Amino acid sequence: MLVPKYGRVVAFEGYELTNNNARIKATEQRIAQLERAAEVETSKREVFEGCTIVENTEENRLQIIFDGKPAPEVRAILKSHAFKWAPSQGAWQRQLTNAARYAGQQVERQLKEVIG
Incomplete structure (x- = not known):
């Protein structure tokens, strides 16, 4: 100018x-x-029957997908690790970052303790 x-x-x-x-x-x-x-390609891993963790690179999201509606204590775990419900995706998700990957590991560990 x-x-x-x-x-x-x-x-x-x-x-x-x-x-x-x-x-x-x-x-x-x-x-x-x-x-x-x-x-990087999208990857999936099944935590236990009815629960899958997806690193969706197309959407740039870490997604946790359940077959049905998870129990209130499971939803509390997801929310405590900053996962949000996305009806458009049918998944609990957050932006795909290293922090999200770490949170996904923590959620997986806690879900195995809660669900068995």
Whole structure:
């Protein structure tokens, strides 16, 4: 933006150009991360009969799918680990991150204790 300042025309203010290289580098790293994530395929594992954990890379979600409606104590475990019910997917899910993978392991461990 051309702004007259002190008798001269300034194309950009100093603060507008600050940190450009860091922004470029962060954007390039994010693009590389998204490209790596796109290469990973969806995986499924059955925790026990009637419960499956899915790493859905197309939706970028970690999903826990039950055959029917889970018991209140199972829903409490899922909610305590930030899983939300998604009626459109028919699954309890959260964004697929390393933290979600860890939470999925914790839920799996707790479900095995509760259900047996």
